[in-house]
Amino acid sequence: MSKTLFDKVWDAHVVRKIEDGPDVFFIDRHFIHEVTSPVAFLGLENRGIGVMFPERTFATADHNTPTINQHLPVEDPLSANQLKALETNTGKYGISHWGLGHQKNGIVHVVGPENGITLPGMTIVCGDSHTSTHGAFGAIAFGIGTSEVEMVLSSQCIMQPKPKKMRITVNGQLGKGVLPKDVILYIISKISAAGATGYFVEYAGDVFENMSMEGRMTVCNMSIEMGARGGMIAPDEKTFEYLKGREQSPKGEEWDKLVAYWETLKTDDGASFDEELVYDAADIEPQITYGTNPGLGTGISTSVPKASEVIDGEASFKKSLNYMGFNEGDSLIGTDVDYVFLGSCTNGRIEDFRAFASIVKGKKKADNITAWLVPGSHIVEAQIKEEGILDVLTEAGFDLRQPGCSACLAMNDDKIPAGKLAVSTSNRNFEGRQGPNSRTMLASPLVAAAAAVTGKVTDPREFL
Ligand SMILES: CC(C)[C@H](C(=O)O)[C@@H](O)C(=O)O
Numbered sequence: 001m002s003k004t005l006f007d008k009v010w011d012a013h014v015v016r017k018i019e020d021g022p023d024v025f026f027i028d029r030h031f032i033h034e035v036t037s038p039v040a041f042l043g044l045e046n047r048g049i050g051v052m053f054p055e056r057t058f059a060t061a062d063h064n065t066p067t068i069n070q071h072l073p074v075e076d077p078l079s080a081n082q083l084k085a086l087e088t089n090t091g092k093y094g095i096s097h098w099g100l101g102h103q104k105n106g107i108v109h110v111v112g113p114e115n116g117i118t119l120p121g122m123t124i125v126c127g128d129s130h131t132s133t134h135g136a137f138g139a140i141a142f143g144i145g146t147s148e149v150e151m152v153l154s155s156q157c158i159m160q161p162k163p164k165k166m167r168i169t170v171n172g173q174l175g176k177g178v179l180p181k182d183v184i185l186y187i188i189s190k191i192s193a194a195g196a197t198g199y200f201v202e203y204a205g206d207v208f209e210n211m212s213m214e215g216r217m218t219v220c221n222m223s224i225e226m227g228a229r230g231g232m233i234a235p236d237e238k239t240f241e242y243l244k245g246r247e248q249s250p251k252g253e254e255w256d257k258l259v260a261y262w263e264t265l266k267t268d269d270g271a272s273f274d275e276e277l278v279y280d281a282a283d284i285e286p287q288i289t290y291g292t293n294p295g296l297g298t299g300i301s302t303s304v305p306k307a308s309e310v311i312d313g314e315a316s317f318k319k320s321l322n323y324m325g326f327n328e329g330d331s332l333i334g335t336d337v338d339y340v341f342l343g344s345c346t347n348g349r350i351e352d353f354r355a356f357a358s359i360v361k362g363k364k365k366a367d368n369i370t371a372w373l374v375p376g377s378h379i380v381e382a383q384i385k386e387e388g389i390l391d392v393l394t395e396a397g398f399d400l401r402q403p404g405c406s407a408c409l410a411m412n413d414d415k416i417p418a419g420k421l422a423v424s425t426s427n428r429n430f431e432g433r434q435g436p437n438s439r440t441m442l443a444s445p446l447v448a449a450a451a452a453v454t455g456k457v458t459d460p461r462e463f464l
Pocket residue numbers: 035036063127128129130143409
């Protein structure tokens with residue numbers, strides 16, 4: 001019988017089928033961070049049970065970490081406690097821990113792939129919604145709740161009902177200045193922030209085949225922002241090339257054996273999906289959001305639509321515009337910007353910094369802009385320095401911060417002040433997401449760079 005990529009990976013991990021119930025599902029890799037793991041460890045403690053396979057769990061500190069002066073003690077007591085708890089719990093159970101200051105430290109969804117912990121055909125979970133990022137490698141990867149974190153720690157399994165399957169195909173050639181972030185923002189704007197609820201998405205077509213692994217991660221990362229359980233892309237030569245030689249990637253004969261298996265991980269001809277969507281790359285221009293969910297976005301050269309033109313209900317759409325200070329029909333280009341944030345598990349990788357630098361090179365940061373440029377990991381930070389990108393940024397008047405989730409969410413010191421407008425390469429623009437009463441426009445690293453040097457929402461194609 002023809003199977004989809006998703007079916008193949010799913011079926012290989014079902015430990016037991018329960019009639020009319022969820023499957024008991026085996027988990028290959030488990031990532032944990034300081035926010036959603038302490039209560040799970042407490043649960044183990046209360047039940048007097050241990051961690052079944054400590055070598056399958058990997059911990060990094062990212063959400064509560066400061067992005068300057070990381071060598072100093074963390075001032076905020078709540079953050080300091082969470083970070084300490086992660087250190088103690090991982091130490092107690094023998095789990096690998098890349099805490100603050102560790103040379104491999106960084107955002108969980110950045111460090112997993114860059115160290116070869118994320119591999120094709122795996123099942124990967126983390127108490128974090130953007131675990132979908134790892135689907136870029138042809139893994140089934142999704143976020144879980146704290147009680148499930150406890151379940152995975154204790155049994156390496158969780159109970160999961162099988163989601164419905166959706167395939168999103170984008171064919172054609174992307175235009176100048178159109179990045180993977182624009183592709184996913186475009187898709188979400190077409191189907192809304194709830195458009196893929198209940199589905200697991202496979203991305204297919206030339207656009208994803210031609211995309212780099214980092215671009216694929218950006219796309220899969222935001223699957224969750226249209227309600228999907230996760231998103232995945234069939235592994236191919238690019239995937240293998242990216243992984244080959246990474247620190248924890250399999251080596252020698254084991255590598256060859258795995259590649260032979262990974263090559264079978266693609267959707268068979270004739271396999272069926274519950275839903276199929278098809279788009280044309282030529283219709284996608286650089287995107288930017290104007291509202292308070294990731295679906296409220298549009299092409300940068302267009303204007304804020306009318307309530308009647310969007311899928312979201314009129315009341316929530318108007319509330320959203322009111323919060324953002326926009327009106328129906330407003331032009332987006334020319335909007336004054338206060339902050340620019342380059343970073344997060346969506347766009348905190350080396351290609352994102354290369355893209356940003358390609359525009360700011362030889363220009364100056366606009367006076368009205370506060371820019372926070374935050375690498376996703378120490379490895380990305382080192383690459384930025386090695387490739388001379390730091391010099392380009394410094395000459396243009398920008399500073400580089402240290403790795404972490406930073407202003408993606410206001411859980412650390414990097415908070416956008418109330419009322420201020422940020423162009424942000426992160427993934428969520430909810431009310432107060434980047435700081436109480438702050439306002440967020442989501443966009444690609446090129447759009448962020450264009451705003452950083454002009455002080456306004458600007459079409460990056462002007463500079464390319
Ligand atoms: C803190 C964590 C649970 C949360 C998530 O699940 O996504 C965070 O990473 C986010 O991006 O909002």
